[in-house]
Amino acid sequence: MKKILVTGGAGFIGGNFVKYMVNKYPKYHVFNLDTLTYAGDLTKHSDIEERENYSFIKADIADREVISEIFNNEKFDYVIHFAAESHVDRSIKEPEIFIKTNVLGTQVLLDAAKSINVKKFVHVSTDEVYGELDFDPDTFFTENTPLQPNSPYSASKASSDMIVRAYYETYNMPINITRCSNNYGPYHFPEKLIPLTISRVLNDEKVPVYGDGKNIRDWLHVEDHCSAIDLVLHEGELGEVYNVGGHNERTNLEVVKTIINALSKSNDLIEFVEDRLGHDKRYAIDPTKLEKLGWQPTYNFETGIEQTVNWYLNNENWWNNIIQGKYREYFAKQYQF
Ligand code: NAD
Ligand code: DAU
Numbered sequence: 001m002k003k004i005l006v007t008g009g010a011g012f013i014g015g016n017f018v019k020y021m022v023n024k025y026p027k028y029h030v031f032n033l034d035t036l037t038y039a040g041d042l043t044k045h046s047d048i049e050e051r052e053n054y055s056f057i058k059a060d061i062a063d064r065e066v067i068s069e070i071f072n073n074e075k076f077d078y079v080i081h082f083a084a085e086s087h088v089d090r091s092i093k094e095p096e097i098f099i100k101t102n103v104l105g106t107q108v109l110l111d112a113a114k115s116i117n118v119k120k121f122v123h124v125s126t127d128e129v130y131g132e133l134d135f136d137p138d139t140f141f142t143e144n145t146p147l148q149p150n151s152p153y154s155a156s157k158a159s160s161d162m163i164v165r166a167y168y169e170t171y172n173m174p175i176n177i178t179r180c181s182n183n184y185g186p187y188h189f190p191e192k193l194i195p196l197t198i199s200r201v202l203n204d205e206k207v208p209v210y211g212d213g214k215n216i217r218d219w220l221h222v223e224d225h226c227s228a229i230d231l232v233l234h235e236g237e238l239g240e241v242y243n244v245g246g247h248n249e250r251t252n253l254e255v256v257k258t259i260i261n262a263l264s265k266s267n268d269l270i271e272f273v274e275d276r277l278g279h280d281k282r283y284a285i286d287p288t289k290l291e292k293l294g295w296q297p298t299y300n301f302e303t304g305i306e307q308t309v310n311w312y313l314n315n316e317n318w319w320n321n322i323i324q325g326k327y328r329e330y331f332a333k334q335y336q337f
Contacts (some may be wrong), residue, residue: 003029003031003078004021004078006033007082008081008082008084009078010044010220012085012187013124015045016079022051022054025053034058039077039189049280051210061083072226077118079118080124080233081123084157086153087153087191087192088153088276088292091153098156099159109121114173118174123179125177125179128286129147131149132282135216135238137249141286141310143289161177174238175239176233176236180220180284184305185329192219192254194305195314197256199319201269202312204265204269207270208271208335210274211279217282218247218279219249223298224299227295228295229244231294232290234294242289243285251297257270
């Protein structure tokens with residue numbers, strides 16, 4: 001049985017990926033390693049926690065001694081590395097933990113993976129490492145776009161990409177790097193735009209939109225991201241970077257209005273607030289290289305948003321538990337309302 005280590009498997013994308021792999025590959029044993037920060041929760045895995053091909057390991061990826069011991073004991077075949085601090089706004093207020101987890105944590109994992117000769121290390125990165133595009137709709141990020149990160153979050157991810165690349169060049173480590181656009185879907189933590197909007201609109205609360213709401217993101221349903229990583233794991237050429245995105249560009253205002261409309265509420269819930277510092281104007285992915293490998297997304301923005309809104313309607317317990325306690329403190333500090 002192949003052993004697959006998924007780091008950050010208690011979070012949003014890693015959590016969806018763990019479910020995807022446990023269900024699709026009964027002959028792979030999926031190990032979910034996560035330290036359970038504010039963004040990690042295991043209740044999302046109640047449907048798979050008893051499966052024979054699933055295990056959970058609580059550990060911090062930046063803890064070299066512990067990580068080294070785990071790798072020596074389990075001798076994983078593959079590593080899919082999602083674990084990270086992932087929220088841009090938090091990185092603007094408290095950058096240090098982003099450097100520790102995203103940069104140092106990645107290097108600790110690489111050393112551990114190298115020491116047991118893993119067959120492949122897939123580093124899950126982000127389109128934000130490329131910086132921002134202007135509003136010319138014919139410009140896209142390709143794998144050859146120079147890295148020019150603008151936030152402490154994206155700078156930490158770009159740094160980790162560089163270290164992963166260096167381990168390929170220097171030690172011939174079998175790696176791939178994926179750079180995906182904005183994800184959305186089930187179990188998305190309600191600090192990010194789409195789940196924040198859905199949860200607040202459902203509670204008839206104001207939705208904070210930064211600046212003029214005209215910044216553009218390229219949205220991809222999380223299940224399509226999972227299938228892309230599965231393909232890269234099995235078919236990706238060693239040392240290569242693959243961009244992931246589905247040509248679903250929307251302004252933030254369009255996204256918020258689509259959700260308000262889907263829930264039959266009023267646009268009066270929109271509250272324009274002070275802009276994010278260093279707010280990137282536009283992201284847009286050219287996924288040609290991944291499509292040539294055989295990937296196609298299954299959702300467009302309309303079908304994906306409909307599925308997601310329904311999921312939040314049917315899973316109120318999950319997000320209602322999150323938006324209590326510490327989340328309230330975070331929200332008050334971030335938005336002052
Ligand atoms: P998330 O914040 O929802 O989940 C991150 C997970 O990592 C949590 O379960 C958390 O507990 C865990 N974690 C954090 N620090 C850790 C540590 N030191 N040791 C072990 N576990 C730790 O993040 P997400 O949105 O699911 O993003 C996952 C990955 O995908 C990240 O690497 C992110 O950069 C990348 N990514 C995200 C998006 C997006 O739109 N969300 C898009 C492209 C790429
Ligand atoms: O592009 C991939 C990235 O997408 C990932 O690497 C990050 O981990 C992920 O968090 C996401 O980053 P963004 O900053 O684009 O996502 P966020 O949901 O925070 O914001 C999306 C857009 O919405 C952005 O232009 C800022 C805006 N926004 C966000 C929040 C939280 C608002 O207008 N109001 C808000 O309250």
